[in-house]
Amino acid sequence: MVNFTDEAAIGTPYWWEALRETAAPETADLPAHVDLLVIGAGYTGLSAALAAQDCGASVAVVDAGEPGTGASTRNGGMFGAHPRLSWSRLAAQFGPGTADSLFAEAAPARDFVLDLITRHGISCDLQETGRIQLAWTRSHAQAQSRLADDIRAKSDVPIDVLDRDAMSREITTERYFGGLLFADHCAIHPAKFHRGLWRAAAQKGIAVCGNAAVSAYERSTKGFTVRTACGDITAEKIVLATNGYTTLPFRWHLARVFPLPSYIIATEELPSNLIGHLAPGRRMMVETRARHSYFRLSPDGKRVLFGGRASMRHVPLEVAARRQHETMCEIWPELEDIRLSHVWTGNTGYAFTEMPHIGEDTGLYYAMGFSGSGTVMAPYLGAKAAFRAMGDARGHTAYADTRFKRHWLHPTTKPHFLRAADLWYRTWVDTRDRMQGR
Incomplete structure (x- = not known):
């Protein structure tokens, strides 16, 4: 059973x-015309706007809600750019x-965002903690050794x-076979x-417009006319930066990226x-393991923040909190009676290739x-997209050489397959992982 503090913030x-x-x-206010319109005011969009203005473009950013209420302020705050695959x-x-x-490109991506933080004087509790990928099974540990060899050979990532x-010097649990x-x-x-990104954009005179959901857009020989909840705007080019919050009218993108919710709990102090x-x-x-659990201490070192699938x-968030609490206590039984102060969710934008x-x-x-x-790749590739839109050589990236694929499981703009996938993972994959992790 999960116990919440008296002041628990459920959903915040x-x-x-x-x-x-x-x-x-x-x-x-929404301007009438810009060189580049950025749709989405999270990490991706704000970084794109700063990069485009650096190229001399006039820029505006629109967001369907209050800027930053999506994944950019809901994630785990883990900062690194090693290859996922x-x-x-x-x-x-x-x-x-x-x-x-x-x-x-992994090390340059990290360095770009660190420079972005320094250049704009962003105070964001940056701590050089390091990150450990924890091997749930012996076979995972063996695969990690092969991945380490590739990373050493092909990148500058230590x-x-x-x-x-x-591992015993890093985490007190018997659950893992290495890391x-x-x-x-x-x-x-x-x-x-x-x-900090939002403030940097505002200080440079970039129009960041909240509650300006895009309902339609039309192409013409001069660019685009975009209809928003705050009125129409024309732009020569667009950067779409909506990731896990992409909606219609961007049908092509909806067929290739789908929202996968992640849930996070915070313990009491x-x-x-x-x-x-x-x-x-x-x-x-x-x-x-396939639960994709991730966890850390809060910046003040007083709480455990625990997220995943x-x-x-x-x-319902109460259901998610119970499941995350159970998973956390598989690792640390000492937390069985600890109360929770927060539980919330946010969408990750997932691709079938499992990469940006x-x-x-x-x-x-x-x-x-x-x-x-x-956390790193969104501001990094947001800037790359803007540089490419402006014809700037700084837009070169290997991520432009990958194919953004569809999948037969997702034939429409709605990810109906997630219901069956959730059942499959919870009844089979999680059970398999539980057995293999013993």
Whole structure:
């Protein structure tokens, strides 16, 4: 049974508590015309807007809701850009040359976003914690060794393979068979990062318009006419930056990216000696099992934040909290009686290739499908999309050499397959993982 604190915030991200201390920038009026219109005011869109203005373009950003209320202020705040897939899987899908280039681009992507934070003076509780990928089974640990070899050979990302003895210095549990340590990965406060990007855009005079959902757009020889809830705007080019919150009229993109909910719980404040016992290494942590669990300490080191797949479709938050609490206690039984202060959800934009994509369709550019790696890849590829729209050489990226694929399971714009997929994962895959992890 899950116990909540008396002041528990059900549905409100823990990260939003810090935003109450400062006022958000004012949303702007919609201009009549811009060189580049960015649709979506999260990490991707705000970074795209800053990059386009750096090229000399006039820019506006529109968002269907209040800027930043989507995934950019709801995620786990894990900051790193190592390849999500093995080199062999990338090579099989896109060719060896593209696989090499994707691996090589990991360190530059991280450095780009760190520079973005420094250049705009963004205070986002950046901590160089490192991140450990935790091997749930012996076979996962063996696969990690192969991945480490590829990363060392094909990128500048520092990596270490941890055996079970080394793991005991990082996390107090017997659940894992080893891990990969990405020492240069960081922790950030995701909502403060977003607020800093928004403030940087506002200070540069970029119009960021909230509650301006796009309902239609038309192409012409001069560009686009876009209908929003705040009126019409014309633009020579568009960057679509909506990821897991993509809606109609962007039918082509909806067929290729789908929203996969992630659920996160936050514990009440814990005694420092308990925190030190549970996570002596104080790292960011992610699992290899199919639950995609990820967890960390809060920036002040007083809480555990625990996220992952409680369901592949939307369920009541009390149900998600119970499932996440049960999963957390599989790892740390010591937390069985600990109360929760927050539970919330947000959409990851998932691609069938399980990796981000960037591209263009007659003046409509996009960056999306981050598949859980958006903290770095969203601002990085958002800027790349804007540079490409402006014809700037800085837009070169191997992610433009990948095919954004459809899948027969998803023939319409609505991901009906997620209901069956959720049942499959919860009844078979999770049971298999539970047996293999013993």
